[in-house]
Amino acid sequence: MSAIHESGSAGLAAFAAELRPEQVPEPVWRRAEELLLDWFGSALAGKGARPVASVADFAAAMGPADGAAELLISRRRSSPLFAAMINAAASHVAEQDDVHNGAVFHPGAVVFPAALAAAQALRRSGAELLLAAIAGYEAGIRAGECLGRSHYRVFHTTGTVGGIAAAVATGRLLRLDARQMNHAIGTAGTQAAGLWEFLRTAADSKPLHAAHASASGLAAAYLARDGFRGAERILEGTQGMAAGMSRDADLSRLTDQLGQRWALLETSFKYHASCRHTHPAADALLQLMGQHGLSAREIVRVNAKVHVAALEVLGAVARPTTVHQAKFSMGTVLGLIACHGAAGIAEFERALDDTAVADFAARVAMEADAEVEAAYPRRWIGKVEVLTRDGRRLESRVEQPKGDPGNTLSRAELEAKAMRLAAFGGAAGPEEMRLALARLWDMRGAAVVGRLLPGERE
Amino acid sequence: MSAIHESGSAGLAAFAAELRPEQVPEPVWRRAEELLLDWFGSALAGKGARPVASVADFAAAMGPADGAAELLISRRRSSPLFAAMINAAASHVAEQDDVHNGAVFHPGAVVFPAALAAAQALRRSGAELLLAAIAGYEAGIRAGECLGRSHYRVFHTTGTVGGIAAAVATGRLLRLDARQMNHAIGTAGTQAAGLWEFLRTAADSKPLHAAHASASGLAAAYLARDGFRGAERILEGTQGMAAGMSRDADLSRLTDQLGQRWALLETSFKYHASCRHTHPAADALLQLMGQHGLSAREIVRVNAKVHVAALEVLGAVARPTTVHQAKFSMGTVLGLIACHGAAGIAEFERALDDTAVADFAARVAMEADAEVEAAYPRRWIGKVEVLTRDGRRLESRVEQPKGDPGNTLSRAELEAKAMRLAAFGGAAGPEEMRLALARLWDMRGAAVVGRLLPGERE
Structure with missing residues (x-):
C-alpha cells in the first residue's frame, strides 16, 4: 500500500481511504464483529439515563421526526447526524463500552454510531460497514497515541480524536478518496473538543x-x-x-505500522461497568479474595497500586454523589467487588445507598506504583495490597484485566453481557435480542445494513 | 449586583443570568442595535459562498425542512439549531463581521445567530433579544481576554469562546437561572474547538x-x-x-468589572473586507497616499509595522489562492488599497486576477514594531513606511483603524455597508433591505421578534 510510505494526517487519510477488504486479516474481521456487538449492547444500556434522554429530547426538538437511520434506544428514526449523536451518547454513559489501552480512547462509542447511521442511510453492505469501522479504529487509535499522555491529562481523548475516528469511518462509507478523506480529518480535527473538568462535579459531559x-x-x-x-x-x-493540545506528541505514532499492526486487535472489552482505570485493581482484589477465601468484613485496608493517570482521573472523585460518578470512584468499585463479587451495571444502581459498600470504600486508598506506571499505557497491570482483620498483609497481581486482548471475553460472554445491558434499561426483550445478535454475527454477509431492532410501531 | 462579587465561571454565569434591562446604559443598548444590524449585513454577504453553501446543504439533508427560525440566505426556516449553524457560517465568511480587539474575538458571528434563532422560536421581545446579545458579548469577550494571547496563537478564539457567548445569549432567552447558566457555560466550554491550522492551505474551516x-x-x-x-x-x-488551551490565562479577566465596564462598547465594526489584522496598516497607507497624493505606481516599497499576532496569523498566507485567503494577505489588502482605494467585498472578488494588485503585493513587507506590539491587543495602532519611486521615505500612522470605538462608523455608514453586503450576493433587494433595516432599528420596541426578511414564497 502506498499509504504506508506517507506520514502525518495525509498518510493516515490515504491508508484509511485505500484500505481494501482483502488486506484485512481474518482475526481483525472477527474482532470487528465482536466490537460491533459489544457496542450495540452498550448503546442499549444507555436507555433511561437522564443525560442521554436530554440529548435525545434536544435532538427530537431540533431534528427531523423521521429519516434513514435508527435510534436504538427509542426505536425511532432520524437523519444520520442525530442517529450518530444519540447512539453515541447512549453507548458511552454506562461505562461498558470498549477501550484501547495505549490510546486511552473508547473507539466503539464514536465509530459505530456514525458508521451505522451512514451505512443505513447509504444502504451499504455489512462488510462495508465493518471495513469502515476498522479504518475508523485504526485511524482514531493512532491519533490518540500520537497526542500522548499530556493530552489525556486535560482532554477526554474520546471526545477529541473521536471526531477523527468517526470522520474516517463515515468517509469510508461515503467512498471518499485519499484527498477528501484528509479534508474530512481536518474538518473533524478542528472541531475536536472534550475536557475532563466535568468529572469534578459529576457533570453530564462524558456522553x-x-x-x-x-x-x-x-x-x-x-x-x-x-x-x-x-x-x-x-x-x-x-x-x-x-x-495546541499536547506537550508530548509523537507524530511518528500517527502512521505507525499502518496495515501491519492492527490497533483494533489491541482494543479491550469492559467487564466491570466502571471507568477502565479501576479494572486492574478490581480484578486483582477479586482474585485475592477468591484465593484466600476472604469476605469484605475481614478486610481492613486495601491499597490499590495504580498508574498516575488513574490518580489523575479517579482522584477527582472524592465521594461520589451520582451513579456515573461512582463508576470513577476506586473505593466504590472495590466496595462492590468486595461486598457483591461484581461491579456490573445493576450493582452500580444500588451502590450509593449501600452502607456496606460505603464502609468498604472508606478503607480503600490509591497510590502510584513504579512498575505499573512504567508499563502504562501499553499494559494495565493490576496490583493490590490487602491488610486483613487478623493482621495478614496479602498481595495480588493481574497481568491483564479481564477483557484485555490477552484475557478477552468469549463470544458467549459478549452475548451474555449484551443481554444484561439490554435488560437493564428495558431497551429490548430477550427474543428481540436473540434476533439482533444473530443479525450482528452475520453482519459481514449482509447485502444491506438494515435495522438492528424492530421499529416502535412494528 | 451580587454577581460582581463572585469569581470564575460561576460569577460570569450569575452576571449573565441576573442582568436586568435597567442596569444597561443607554449607549450600550444603542451599540447593540448597531451591532445587530451590522451582523445582519455580514450574514447576507455569505450568500453564494461555497463553504457556506456546503454547510447549508448538509443542514438541509440532516435537519427539518421547516421550523421556527429563519435562515437568512435561503429565506427558508428550520429549527433553531440549524438556523444558528447556517446564519453563523454565513456571517463569518466575508470577513466583514465585528471584532473585539482585546479578546481578538468576533462576537457578532456567534452571538446573534443563536440569539435570533432562539428569540424567534421562543417568541421573545426585541428588547429581550438585545439584552441576551449584550450578555453574550460581555461573557464571551471576557472569556477570550481570560484565555489570552497564547490561546489565540493556536486556537481561533471565535470558535472556542464563541460557544460560551452563544450559550449565554441563548440561556438568557431561555431564562436560565444563574446555576443553569453556569451549566450551559460548562457544556459549551467542553465543546470548545477551532484551530488556526486551516489557514495554511486555504481550507474552509473559519465559517x-x-x-x-x-x-x-x-x-x-x-x-x-x-x-x-x-x-x-x-x-x-x-x-x-x-x-488545556492557554499558557498565559488571566482568570481575573473573566469577571473584570462586570456591569461597570461594557466590553460590547469596545467592539469594532469592520470597514475593509479583510482580516482585522490588516486594517491598521490599510488605513495608514490610505491616509499616506491621500496626504501625499501618491498613486500605486509611485510606491516601490511598503513596510507594514505590525503587532506579532498579525505576523502569526497573516504569515501563514504566502501567496493567496482563494478569495478568502486573500483577505489574510497583507500584500493583497494593501495592493487593493493602493490600486483601487478600497478593499471591500467587491474588490476582493477580482483581487486574484488583478496583476496590478499582485505586483503591488510583491512590494509589501511586514515587520514587528515594538510600539505597536506594546499597545496590542488593547489598541491596534497602524503604521506604514513607504519608499517612493523618487526616493522619498514617508511614514504614516493611525491611532485607531476605521470602525474602532474611537473612530466608529455612523448609522448611515452601517446602513450603506449592509446594503453593499446584501447586494453582493443578491441576498436581498433594496426595498427588502429598507424594510429590514427599519425593523432592526426598531428592534428594542418589538413585542415579538419576527422574520427579518420575507420567506421564499412570499
Whole structure:
C-alpha cells in the first residue's frame, strides 16, 4: 500500500481511504464483529439515563421526526447526524463500552454510531460497514497515541480524536478518496473538543463528548464529499491539534505500522461497568479474595497500586454523589467487588445507598506504583495490597484485566453481557435480542445494513 | 449586583443570568442595535459562498425542512439549531463581521445567530433579544481576554469562546437561572474547538468554527434548561479550558468589572473586507497616499509595522489562492488599497486576477514594531513606511483603524455597508433591505421578534 510510505494526517487519510477488504486479516474481521456487538449492547444500556434522554429530547426538538437511520434506544428514526449523536451518547454513559489501552480512547462509542447511521442511510453492505469501522479504529487509535499522555491529562481523548475516528469511518462509507478523506480529518480535527473538568462535579459531559465527536465527525465526512476543505495537517501542523493540545506528541505514532499492526486487535472489552482505570485493581482484589477465601468484613485496608493517570482521573472523585460518578470512584468499585463479587451495571444502581459498600470504600486508598506506571499505557497491570482483620498483609497481581486482548471475553460472554445491558434499561426483550445478535454475527454477509431492532410501531 | 462579587465561571454565569434591562446604559443598548444590524449585513454577504453553501446543504439533508427560525440566505426556516449553524457560517465568511480587539474575538458571528434563532422560536421581545446579545458579548469577550494571547496563537478564539457567548445569549432567552447558566457555560466550554491550522492551505474551516460555536452554544443552553449539567469551573478548573488551551490565562479577566465596564462598547465594526489584522496598516497607507497624493505606481516599497499576532496569523498566507485567503494577505489588502482605494467585498472578488494588485503585493513587507506590539491587543495602532519611486521615505500612522470605538462608523455608514453586503450576493433587494433595516432599528420596541426578511414564497 502506498499509504504506508506517507506520514502525518495525509498518510493516515490515504491508508484509511485505500484500505481494501482483502488486506484485512481474518482475526481483525472477527474482532470487528465482536466490537460491533459489544457496542450495540452498550448503546442499549444507555436507555433511561437522564443525560442521554436530554440529548435525545434536544435532538427530537431540533431534528427531523423521521429519516434513514435508527435510534436504538427509542426505536425511532432520524437523519444520520442525530442517529450518530444519540447512539453515541447512549453507548458511552454506562461505562461498558470498549477501550484501547495505549490510546486511552473508547473507539466503539464514536465509530459505530456514525458508521451505522451512514451505512443505513447509504444502504451499504455489512462488510462495508465493518471495513469502515476498522479504518475508523485504526485511524482514531493512532491519533490518540500520537497526542500522548499530556493530552489525556486535560482532554477526554474520546471526545477529541473521536471526531477523527468517526470522520474516517463515515468517509469510508461515503467512498471518499485519499484527498477528501484528509479534508474530512481536518474538518473533524478542528472541531475536536472534550475536557475532563466535568468529572469534578459529576457533570453530564462524558456522553456528550462521544455524541459531539461522532456527530461532528460524520458531518466532517459529508462536508468533505461536498468539496468542503479541511486543514491538510490538522494533527501535526504548527497550529494544529498536537501544537495546541499536547506537550508530548509523537507524530511518528500517527502512521505507525499502518496495515501491519492492527490497533483494533489491541482494543479491550469492559467487564466491570466502571471507568477502565479501576479494572486492574478490581480484578486483582477479586482474585485475592477468591484465593484466600476472604469476605469484605475481614478486610481492613486495601491499597490499590495504580498508574498516575488513574490518580489523575479517579482522584477527582472524592465521594461520589451520582451513579456515573461512582463508576470513577476506586473505593466504590472495590466496595462492590468486595461486598457483591461484581461491579456490573445493576450493582452500580444500588451502590450509593449501600452502607456496606460505603464502609468498604472508606478503607480503600490509591497510590502510584513504579512498575505499573512504567508499563502504562501499553499494559494495565493490576496490583493490590490487602491488610486483613487478623493482621495478614496479602498481595495480588493481574497481568491483564479481564477483557484485555490477552484475557478477552468469549463470544458467549459478549452475548451474555449484551443481554444484561439490554435488560437493564428495558431497551429490548430477550427474543428481540436473540434476533439482533444473530443479525450482528452475520453482519459481514449482509447485502444491506438494515435495522438492528424492530421499529416502535412494528 | 451580587454577581460582581463572585469569581470564575460561576460569577460570569450569575452576571449573565441576573442582568436586568435597567442596569444597561443607554449607549450600550444603542451599540447593540448597531451591532445587530451590522451582523445582519455580514450574514447576507455569505450568500453564494461555497463553504457556506456546503454547510447549508448538509443542514438541509440532516435537519427539518421547516421550523421556527429563519435562515437568512435561503429565506427558508428550520429549527433553531440549524438556523444558528447556517446564519453563523454565513456571517463569518466575508470577513466583514465585528471584532473585539482585546479578546481578538468576533462576537457578532456567534452571538446573534443563536440569539435570533432562539428569540424567534421562543417568541421573545426585541428588547429581550438585545439584552441576551449584550450578555453574550460581555461573557464571551471576557472569556477570550481570560484565555489570552497564547490561546489565540493556536486556537481561533471565535470558535472556542464563541460557544460560551452563544450559550449565554441563548440561556438568557431561555431564562436560565444563574446555576443553569453556569451549566450551559460548562457544556459549551467542553465543546470548545477551532484551530488556526486551516489557514495554511486555504481550507474552509473559519465559517465552520463560527457555525460550530453558535450551534453548540445554543445546544448547551437548551440542554441546561432540561437539567443537563456542565462543569462548574470550565474556564478556571484544573482540567478546564485555561489549563488545556492557554499558557498565559488571566482568570481575573473573566469577571473584570462586570456591569461597570461594557466590553460590547469596545467592539469594532469592520470597514475593509479583510482580516482585522490588516486594517491598521490599510488605513495608514490610505491616509499616506491621500496626504501625499501618491498613486500605486509611485510606491516601490511598503513596510507594514505590525503587532506579532498579525505576523502569526497573516504569515501563514504566502501567496493567496482563494478569495478568502486573500483577505489574510497583507500584500493583497494593501495592493487593493493602493490600486483601487478600497478593499471591500467587491474588490476582493477580482483581487486574484488583478496583476496590478499582485505586483503591488510583491512590494509589501511586514515587520514587528515594538510600539505597536506594546499597545496590542488593547489598541491596534497602524503604521506604514513607504519608499517612493523618487526616493522619498514617508511614514504614516493611525491611532485607531476605521470602525474602532474611537473612530466608529455612523448609522448611515452601517446602513450603506449592509446594503453593499446584501447586494453582493443578491441576498436581498433594496426595498427588502429598507424594510429590514427599519425593523432592526426598531428592534428594542418589538413585542415579538419576527422574520427579518420575507420567506421564499412570499
